[in-house]
Amino acid sequence: MTENLARLWRYGLVLSHQRDVADDLVQATCLRALERADQFMPGTRLDRWLFSILHSIWLNEIRSRRVRQGQGFVDAGETLIFDGAHDTETHVMAGQVLKQVNALPEAQRTVVFLAYVEGLSYREVAGILDIPIGTVMSRLAAARAKLSDTGPEGGRQ
Structure with a gap:
């Protein structure tokens, strides 16, 4: 599980935009x-099972309380960690892409991430x-369309 x-x-950060909530x-x-290890089906993918559990917990949490808007949002630049091998241009471009993806509606952002x-x-x-x-494909198509229409000047690149 540690890997x-x-x-x-x-994924928790994509859903919540908050580091502490992701933790x-x-x-x-x-x-x-x-607690439910006996429900894991041998031969299936552990990562998929864990993502399903996390998603279920997130849905339960947002149903039980409203996530406060505007508090604890992670700045896109802070989310990306680069080593010295990447140049500044790559960092800026990645930050711009992450901001555009984070601006997508949650349903689209989630399928793009996964x-x-x-x-x-x-x-x-x-x-x-x-x-x-089909809903996954539709959400991805809508996200790609939105992202392709978003450029530095707000127009198509």
Whole structure:
């Protein structure tokens, strides 16, 4: 399970935009996974199961209380960690892309993260989010359209 902690944390951050909430989501996910280890199906992907648990915990949390807007948001520049090998231009471009992705509606942002960042298949994303695969494809298409229309001047690049 430890090899998935960073990926779970990134997903928690994508959902919540708050580092401390992402930490809590990962902790709750690990606890629930350990408590329900007997429900894990041998031969299936552990990462997919853990993402499903985290997503379920997040949905339960937003149902039980409203997430306060404007508090604890992570600046896109702080989220990306670069070593000395990357030049400033790459850092700026990555920050701009992350800001554009973070500006997407939550449903689109979530499928973009799971499909493109985590590399999950559309079927796996649909399973994690408990939505039809066509909805995943539709949300990704809408996100790509929005991102392609967003440029430095606000127009198509």
